[in-house]
Amino acid sequence: MSTLWTRNETLVALVIVAFCGLAALSDPGFLSVATLTDLLRGGIVLGIFAVGALIVLISGGIDVSFTAIAAVTMYVTAMVLNALMPWMPWWAALLIGMGIGACLGAINGFLIAVMGLPTLIVTLGTLSVFRGFMLTFIGQKQITTLPPGMREFGRMMIVRGENADGSFYSLHAAFLVTAGAIVLTWFILHRTMLGRQIFAIGGSVESARRIGINVRGVQFFVYVYVGALAGLAGIIHASMARVANPFDLVGLELSVIAAVVLGGARLAGGHGTLTGTVLGVALIVLVRNSLIVLGIPATWQSVAIGVLILIGTGLPAWQAKRAAAQAA
Amino acid sequence: MKFLHSTEGRLAVIAAVVFLAMSALAPDRFLSVQNMTSMAFQFPEFAILALAMTVTMLTGGIDLSVVGIANLSAIIAATILTQVTGGGAGIVLIAFTAAIGVGVAAGLMNGILVANLGLPPILATLGSGLIFTGIAIALTGGSAVMGFPDATAWIGNSTVLGIPTPLILFGLLALGLSLLLTRTGFGVKLRMYGANPLAARFAAINIDATLIKVYVLSGALAAIAGMVVMSRANSAKADYGSSYLLLAVLIAVLGGVNPYGGYGKVIGVVLAVLTMQFLSSGLNMVGVSNFARELIWGSLLILVMIVNTWRASGRRT
Numbered sequence: 001m002s003t004l005w006t007r008n009e010t011l012v013a014l015v016i017v018a019f020c021g022l023a024a025l026s027d028p029g030f031l032s033v034a035t036l037t038d039l040l041r042g043g044i045v046l047g048i049f050a051v052g053a054l055i056v057l058i059s060g061g062i063d064v065s066f067t068a069i070a071a072v073t074m075y076v077t078a079m080v081l082n083a084l085m086p087w088m089p090w091w092a093a094l095l096i097g098m099g100i101g102a103c104l105g106a107i108n109g110f111l112i113a114v115m116g117l118p119t120l121i122v123t124l125g126t127l128s129v130f131r132g133f134m135l136t137f138i139g140q141k142q143i144t145t146l147p148p149g150m151r152e153f154g155r156m157m158i159v160r161g162e163n164a165d166g167s168f169y170s171l172h173a174a175f176l177v178t179a180g181a182i183v184l185t186w187f188i189l190h191r192t193m194l195g196r197q198i199f200a201i202g203g204s205v206e207s208a209r210r211i212g213i214n215v216r217g218v219q220f221f222v223y224v225y226v227g228a229l230a231g232l233a234g235i236i237h238a239s240m241a242r243v244a245n246p247f248d249l250v251g252l253e254l255s256v257i258a259a260v261v262l263g264g265a266r267l268a269g270g271h272g273t274l275t276g277t278v279l280g281v282a283l284i285v286l287v288r289n290s291l292i293v294l295g296i297p298a299t300w301q302s303v304a305i306g307v308l309i310l311i312g313t314g315l316p317a318w319q320a321k322r323a324a325a326q327a328a
Numbered sequence: 329m330k331f332l333h334s335t336e337g338r339l340a341v342i343a344a345v346v347f348l349a350m351s352a353l354a355p356d357r358f359l360s361v362q363n364m365t366s367m368a369f370q371f372p373e374f375a376i377l378a379l380a381m382t383v384t385m386l387t388g389g390i391d392l393s394v395v396g397i398a399n400l401s402a403i404i405a406a407t408i409l410t411q412v413t414g415g416g417a418g419i420v421l422i423a424f425t426a427a428i429g430v431g432v433a434a435g436l437m438n439g440i441l442v443a444n445l446g447l448p449p450i451l452a453t454l455g456s457g458l459i460f461t462g463i464a465i466a467l468t469g470g471s472a473v474m475g476f477p478d479a480t481a482w483i484g485n486s487t488v489l490g491i492p493t494p495l496i497l498f499g500l501l502a503l504g505l506s507l508l509l510t511r512t513g514f515g516v517k518l519r520m521y522g523a524n525p526l527a528a529r530f531a532a533i534n535i536d537a538t539l540i541k542v543y544v545l546s547g548a549l550a551a552i553a554g555m556v557v558m559s560r561a562n563s564a565k566a567d568y569g570s571s572y573l574l575l576a577v578l579i580a581v582l583g584g585v586n587p588y589g590g591y592g593k594v595i596g597v598v599l600a601v602l603t604m605q606f607l608s609s610g611l612n613m614v615g616v617s618n619f620a621r622e623l624i625w626g627s628l629l630i631l632v633m634i635v636n637t638w639r640a641s642g643r644r645t
Contacts, residue, residue, distance in 0.1 A: 117630070117634065118588070118633070120587075121630075124578075124626075124629070125578075125627070125633075128622040129627055131623075132620060132623025132626060135617075136619045136620040140619070258454070258455070267450060268448070299469060302465065303462030306456065306459035306462055307459060310441065310447070310455040310459075313447055314441065314445050320446065
């Protein structure tokens with residue numbers, strides 16, 4: 001029992017329940033289908049990013065460049081499809097996005113796995129390289145007319161309905177893509193040898209190497225996979241916003257990592273769960289969307305997220321430190 | 329050729345090459361007195377942030393909250409300057425002291441999070457940076473604070489004996505930091521901890537106290553940088569200098585500071601700053617956009633890391 005109560009997942013779930021309870025007290029209209037679909041909608045792009053960030057953290061690295069990969073991917077895909085192959089269906093756009101994202105991720109993978117450079121410094125560098133390259137050589141103007149495939153995808157909904165007060169709610173089909181990404185990542189992490197190897201490398205690179213794991217290969221895969229997920233998220237973001245704005249997305253990376261870390265993933269590697277990540281994303285989306293319902297002005301948003309990060313990571317760190325002191 | 333085998337020696341050559349290349353690209357404009365003066369006014373603000381980053385990197389940590397601290401302390405100082413009227417130069421002194429106080433307090437918070445609570449520096453300063461920036465936004469509603477007494481402009485815009493004041497300030501801070509790192513027990517302990525935390529613990533170094541001092545120092549330096557930015561911009565805003573974070577990391581790494589801790593010299597950071605400023609001003613003159621500069625900075629960061637890693641692995645084998 002004691003382990004259940006000290007887990008980050010439980011902590012985050014309790015905070016979410018408390019948040020919703022307080023919000024429902026101050027505004028009875030908060031507990032509605034519309035709020036739920038808003039939250040789910042807000043979690044679509046963030047959720048895909050978070051799954052990618054989780055797998056990197058488990059492998060013992062950190063990636064801050066995925067938002068730039070997403071921005072470049074959505075911009076380039078929209079531009080290329082418009083100019084060369086506007087007949088492409090929506091699923092082809094998603095696949096092309098994943099391909100471009102995977103290529104950009106392979107650059108990170110090469111620098112980290114093959115050259116052996118520190119992950120934070122590399123991805124800080126590629127963040128500005130990808131973004132700078134796009135804004136200098138590809139373009140700075142928004143693409144307001146998306147290719148037909150992406151426009152079609154942007155209009156796809158799973159559920160659509162009307163509230164009692166006459167306002168509309170809907171859930172975008174991209175939610176299924178996020179769910180698919182979560183299931184696929186769960187499968188890789190928990191049902192394949194590769195997943196065990198990712199956890200092993202995150203636990204201890206040296207031990208992993210000595211039991212014969214191809215550390216470089218696994219690391220390379222991780223960054224390519226994250227790139228592909230980021231590309232996917234970029235296409236979805238542009239389709240849902242119905243515009244490809246090259247200045248979007250970058251700046252979100254720290255919130256995403258915050259969500260994943262809140263959910264119990266450790267920077268040192270080797271630890272992290274998808275349940276925790278989903279809960280972490282839910283909490284961050286709640287804070288971003290609904291802080292105002294609690295009577296806290298939206299300007300305090302980043303303070304709230306910062307405090308959550310410090311509490312969410314500080315508590316386990318402090319407990320670990322205390323346990324270590326007792327053991328010694 | 330021994331000179332070229334040290335990181336600092338290679339950096340000196342790189343700085344000279346960049347300087348010559350830029351002089352060749354735009355001889356009459358780059359070498360003008362006007363350009364030299366404007367460069368000397370421009371770089372101290374992010375150079376001081378780079379010094380703050382260097383101190384934490386020497387312990388194997390990082391301070392992602394430096395820009396947040398700089399902006400928060402600038403906004404506190406700006407609020408004092410605009411709310412209290414008729415104090416003259418005295419009020420400027422009070423405002424600056426308050427700003428440094430904010431920097432020290434912010435650094436103390438980071439230090440406690442890292443040392444006493446055992447948070448990884450990346451997360452501790454990521455979270456606290458969001459909090460500092462968030463408080464700055466909440467205090468101002470996101471808009472700029474302006475309208476300072478004239479004396480405020482002194483620190484960022486005046487010259488002493490023909491030398492820009494921010495440059496003198498940076499020079500003094502760099503010299504002070506260099507002495508602190510090489511000539512005091514604190515400096516030795518700090519680098520020992522960075523090189524091998526476990527060995528430092530067995531050597532009976534008070535690690536918690538050392539780490540707290542490191543982050544307090546970083547916070548104070550960040551606050552001073554915030555004052556220079558505020559004085560030069562003649563305003564304070566929560567999102568000023570957001571690109572300076574990457575730049576500060578880049579300069580520290582370019583300057584030969586080992587991001588895993590243990591090695592780094594202030595002279596290397598100074599040379600790296602000069603290189604960046606020559607590159608930045610020169611490219612500006614040839615008409616290269618800000619975005620291209622972002623691209624070049626990022627590429628340079630990765631390139632330097634590759635070269636340094638190669639050299640390090642070459643020495644081992």
